[in-house]
Amino acid sequence: MKIVTAIIKPFKLDEVRDALTALGAHGMTVTEVKGYGRQKGHTEIYRGAEYAVSFLPKLKVEVAVASELVSQTIDAITSAARTGEIGDGKIFVTALDQAVRIRTGERDQEAI
């Protein structure tokens, strides 16, 4: 089992969700986050004065998947979240040791 963590542009969430649902993902967790990568923030203008905004708002999408589904999941997120502009985000894959569904006590593959 793996956790696929995607940092995406906020307005791409719906497309990413649809792509993951089509793939059979049963759930996901979304967090509002701030950060920067190569985009290095941007400037915003308030009352004519420029403000350097270094941490940009992004969404972090976390989805737990079976190991064999990882590459399909990555492809689905990549195609849904890409605009081709700088700042499209990143995907990280990490190992998932255990999973438990709290209501039923189901474990691992049954739980995700």
Place this chain on the structure above:
Amino acid sequence: MKSRFLPRIAPKAIGLGLLMAAGAAGMAFADAAGPVVNKGDNAWMLTSSALVLMMSIPGLALFYGGMVRTKNMASMLSQVFAIVAMVGVVWCLYGYSMAFTEGSHELVPFAGGDHPWLGFLEGYQWNNLVGGFDRAFLKGITPDSNVPTFSNGVVIPEYTYMVFQMTFAMITPALIVGSLAERMKFSAVFVFILLWVTFIYFPIAHGVWYWAGPDAIGDAAKALADAPDDAAKAAAQTNLDAVLNNAGYFNKLGALDFAGGTVVHINSGIAGFVGCLILGKRIGYPHDIEPPHSVTMSMIGASLLWVGWFGFNAGSNLEATGMASLAFVNTMVATAAAALGWMFTEWLFKGKPSLLGMVSGAVAGLVAVTPASGFAGPMGSIVLGIVAGSACFTMCAYVKPKFGYDDALDVFGVHCIGGIIGAIGTGILVAPYLGGTGLTDYTIKPGFASAGDYDMKAQVIIQAKNVLFTLLWSGIGSAILYKFVDLIIGLRPTKQAELEGLDITDHGERAYNP
């Protein structure tokens, strides 16, 4: 009705006028036998007073609060709220009396003429700049005491006038804290503002707005016209001169300030500017300061200011007449034009029309039309608004970054500059051939308001004198007060406290708990 003296009334003017005509001395106030209060006038003035309170809280507090960082939001709201509360009490204790009663006729120091280089002070009395203490603790005001308005034979209750003026005294110092935002201790703000209203605001309000009122002038002028012989004529002339002389200095000069362009906006704008220079920049300014935390709050605040400003400007007419309607309309259209002026200038030079820009432009327009609202015509007000909107944008977007001063929320760029444009503009736009109302003279035909002589150049010079004096008085006076407060309690919080945010370090609470 605007006067050729200034649109504001001396509370005891009618009584004073009658009394002086009788050759007596001492205090007197309009008694029950005088003119009767019009219920519509009183209802409008009480409504206006409440509207002006709404400008400060929550209007100004939210407008400012939206522009600071989340860690200083509660601090910003607290400072405005505390100032409103403090001035409400101080106004009753001595503020109203200092601003709107007759002051001492003793000469001010150095006014004796024995110092040639201070010759411009020669003959000046305390009453030019500050009132007395006859109304301290509101002594003597009853539900039956009235004050004159701008029309002969029209009065409103003194309680109404007192509380209407109180709301002006509340918002003026609250405007200053925008310049000092995010880096001045609450205790220092509180003490500074207490001193500032006492030594800066009350005297300027007296100097610009205190006068004897139309009936006192009319009665004295009538006595002169009716005088049967030369001796009586001379006595009546002396009396008329005394009544005309019983006014603040700028009122006598003929400075026009319908609702407080100099008294409120230039006054607070320059005090804020001096404050931001003395305080120094916020840690991290200009590159490491986060942008305004809620443009939404600022929009709500600015909109409440716009609505409340109808009480401020149309209320300054003191009567619910057609002149109040003119001030209302001017306030509406100048503000709309200024929002567009800022928006288009910003769009042109910075690429996008921003919401914060539009609402800032609206505030600039409100500021600029304040002195002009009862004097200009609607078309003149639109021009005034466009000029104010684009000029204030230029101040905030180009002049401030160029010189690098940290006027955090642009009190100088919007209120002082907008106020100066309005004050000078009033001298131009009052011209009848530009759609303005012209000047009013209460002496030509006693008992009635007649058209006075108007000369644009002369009027603009008078306006400029009033502006210059306000800049100097408030600028220098505020600098002294800041230094004094710095000496006794210190102005700035510790570096650690400033970085953590004043919400927690000054008030022990957060504006937003997740």
